[in-house]
Amino acid sequence: xxxxxxxxxxxxxxxxxxxxxxxxxxxxxxxxxxxxxxxxxxxxxxxxxxxxxxxxxxxxxxxxxxxxxxxxxxxxxxxxxxxxxxxxxxxxxxxxxxxxxxxxxxxxxxxxxxxxxxxx
Numbered sequence: 001x002x003x004x005x006x007x008x009x010x011x012x013x014x015x016x017x018x019x020x021x022x023x024x025x026x027x028x029x030x031x032x033x034x035x036x037x038x039x040x041x042x043x044x045x046x047x048x049x050x051x052x053x054x055x056x057x058x059x060x061x062x063x064x065x066x067x068x069x070x071x072x073x074x075x076x077x078x079x080x081x082x083x084x085x086x087x088x089x090x091x092x093x094x095x096x097x098x099x100x101x102x103x104x105x106x107x108x109x110x111x112x113x114x115x116x117x118x119x120x
Contacts, residue, residue, distance in 0.1 A: 037110045038082040041069075045076045045092055045117040052076020053119040055094035062087040062104070085109030092117040 045053045054073045061067035063086055071078035085108050093099040100119060107113055 038084050039107050039109070039111055039113050041080040041083050041107065041113045041115055043071060043073065043078050043080065043115045043117060045073045045094075045119050047119050053094050053117075055092055055097070055119070057115075057117060058091045058093075059083065059088040059105070059107070060091070062089060083107050083113075090115065090117070092119060094119050 041059070043057050045055060045057065047053050052073070052075045054076065056070060056072050057078065057080075058068055058070040059080065069080045069083050069088075071080045086106075088105050088107055089102045090105045091099055091102040100117070105115060
């Protein structure tokens with residue numbers, strides 16, 4: 001056995017550790033990029049006259065009715081982070097009032113989306 005054998009084994013272990021670290025970093029970067037690919041939904045709730053209306057906006061996935069996203073407006077505005085792309089049923093319930101008729105909305109798989117809710 002050569003005197004360089006332990007050095008060679010350490011070099012192999014270091015390379016294997018480095019390779020594992022690069023693989024782990026690649027996987028975590030992929031997961032982070034997938035998570036960041038969802039949409040940001042900016043909601044504006046307005047009366048027919050254009051005045052801000054406060055209440056709760058709920059997006060319910062049409063693919064899976066158990067999946068919902070919601071926000072509560074303040075001065076008529078709110079936002080919902082990380083909404084996956086797809087079709088949703090949007091419902092607005094004004095503070096102290098009945099729910100508005102739901103409507104179908106399409107959220108793209110990424111980007112910033114503006115959703116205008118007309119309150120009656």
